[in-house]
Amino acid sequence: MQACSSNIPQGSLVTIAPENISCDQYIGNGVQWSAYPHADSEDAQWGALMDNPAKWDTLYQRLDYMQPQFIRVMDQANWRYYEGLDAAGMPIVNFDRPEMMALYRLLDYCQSRNITVVIGEWGTPHHMHEVEKKEARLDGADDPRWTKMIIQYLNHLIHEKGYTCLKYYNLINEPNGDWASTLGNFREWQQGVKALDQSLRQAGLKHQIKIAGPGSVPHYTYPEYKEEYSGKDWVKMSTEQLDQQLGAYEIHAYLPAEEVRKGKAVEFTHFDQDFPLTQAKGKPFFVGEIGLKEEWGTPAYHENIERAKQDPHTAPEDSQMSVYDYQYGVDMTDAVIQYMNAGGAGMIAWDVDDAMHTYGDLGNKNQLKRWGFWNILGTEICDNPADEAIRPWYYPWSWSCKYFPANTTILKPEFENIEGLRITAGKFKEDYSVLLANNCEQSHALHLEIPSMHKKTDFRIHQYVRAHPTTEKAEITAKTLAKVKPADGIAIEIPAKSVMVLTTFKD
Incomplete structure (x- = not known):
């Protein structure tokens, strides 16, 4: 794979807007x-x-x-x-x-x-x-x-x-x-x-x-x-x-x-x-x-x-x-x-x-x-x-x-082209989920905004990362971001060669 760009600014903006619908019959x-x-x-x-x-x-x-x-x-x-x-x-x-x-x-x-x-x-x-x-x-x-x-x-x-x-x-x-x-x-x-x-x-x-x-x-x-x-x-x-x-x-x-x-x-x-x-x-x-x-x-x-x-x-x-x-x-x-x-x-x-x-x-x-x-x-x-x-x-x-159940409205996020980074989002009733895959050799800091979500809410973050550079085992981690206001932005960093999901769904 061609190397990912190394000059991505810290906190690259990712905007998830309800009007950017990619699928409404999911x-x-x-x-x-x-x-x-x-x-x-x-x-x-x-x-x-x-x-x-x-x-x-x-x-x-x-x-x-x-x-x-x-x-x-x-x-x-x-x-x-x-x-x-x-x-x-x-x-x-x-x-x-x-x-x-x-x-x-x-x-x-x-x-x-x-x-x-x-x-x-x-x-x-x-x-x-x-x-x-x-x-x-x-x-x-x-x-x-x-x-x-x-x-x-x-x-x-x-x-x-x-x-x-x-x-x-x-x-x-x-x-x-x-x-x-x-x-x-x-x-x-x-x-x-x-x-x-x-x-x-x-x-x-x-x-x-x-x-x-x-x-x-x-x-x-x-x-x-x-x-x-x-x-x-x-x-x-x-x-x-x-x-x-x-x-x-x-x-x-x-x-x-x-x-x-x-x-x-x-x-x-x-x-x-x-x-x-x-x-x-x-x-x-x-x-x-x-x-x-x-x-x-x-x-x-x-x-x-x-x-x-x-x-x-x-x-x-x-x-x-x-x-x-x-x-x-x-x-x-x-x-x-x-x-x-x-x-x-x-x-x-x-x-x-x-x-x-x-x-x-x-x-x-x-x-x-x-x-x-x-x-x-x-x-x-x-x-x-x-x-x-x-x-x-x-x-x-x-x-x-x-985290993307049937009848979710799939939303295509807006962000500058970061080679190797893929992001999608979904809204189901009042819940949101954001799925990210970083297929790049370096981590990326992101500033994720959902302008329509002004109410403070809890987001659960699950990560899939390699447990050790020499192993094929995955390390699965989870944590909660409590009382964040998505309209103001959520700061995250996704490690190299990893998957992350942020969701308001309760586990």
Whole structure:
């Protein structure tokens, strides 16, 4: 990273004005949480390891601290409720399978905490996962049998089980990718969305759950279609051709760390170009998956691969080993602030737990996808209880969730450009929160003013700093600034390579 400027004056002014709104339809930040397909039943690859109340209690306690506002639950029909085709070629569905219990535990939590959930399926059954079972394979995104199955499933979850937390549906993960069941075919995905939307209307579900999309990866273009459209065109095409069917717009963001540190996360994913298109439609635009991932072939990419190879339980092709590192917390907060200031309605971290997915989702214990805040099955599948511990980045990500609840008005602060320093703010009823990430090599003194707050109030300050220059451990500190008058200014200093949040919310 280019060195940050060393001539920033002491007490640089930061002004948070209520009229500088970047998002007024904020859903909130959150996490991707899957229902443990390798450990959800006796028939799963690892057996019923997650049929363990103590594991779920630990997960609930950790998420209660985080208070995610937005959770994405992607699944596969053949993992959960689809048992194949009958003699007439029609799907056999069963919502009483043991595999459903893990999903219910997850959704029970979301329902009880009033969390907005986007649910969906990775791809067309047996085109994605368990592809060898060709006799049960459906035809594509617009196969009416799959559409009917989805409607039955949603009717069961919403009407029979009462999961009113389900607000959005994803039809196919990252449909512009060569890894998707659509193989980058926009028209196939488009027809699937139209068919599903029509069926939602006919079933009386449209007012309860809306389709979100496209969930594309803007910086990837499938070669077969490069003459027609690129990855960055999917949101534009969706606004033009599917606005009647979509209730929210979405992309996925996998960002090189250097782009984040240069303040270029939004531009890298074309979000700045797509945001005005979505706002013209009056609908929220969120990031359905966000993480850091180095571009293929770069030195940083190869460094991550080599590091992953040192762990016998890790899939080098699809892991981010920096989740163990202190700096990942600074970088992810830096990125989320950039999207919040650009109008993002919510950012969903990929992901909660290493125990959720393996490479290709084949259930190989030596091919875990390392992206999480922990591995809740570290003891059982890795013989490593320490792997169940919370990793550093959990804390700043938690602050971006809990102190910016759903329906917060996100405010973009005004301050002189300080390279490597990112700041966002939010107002929820009478409470304010300010989130800062200093990705610079030096500390910064700031004078923070909220001109509309004349009443003296208490601010709680939480800091995420490196415990020692030679360690990857984080030091989490908290203190209270009592009876300050924000209109007159609050003097703070944010250390180098750190995260800070100031909030009037009570802990």
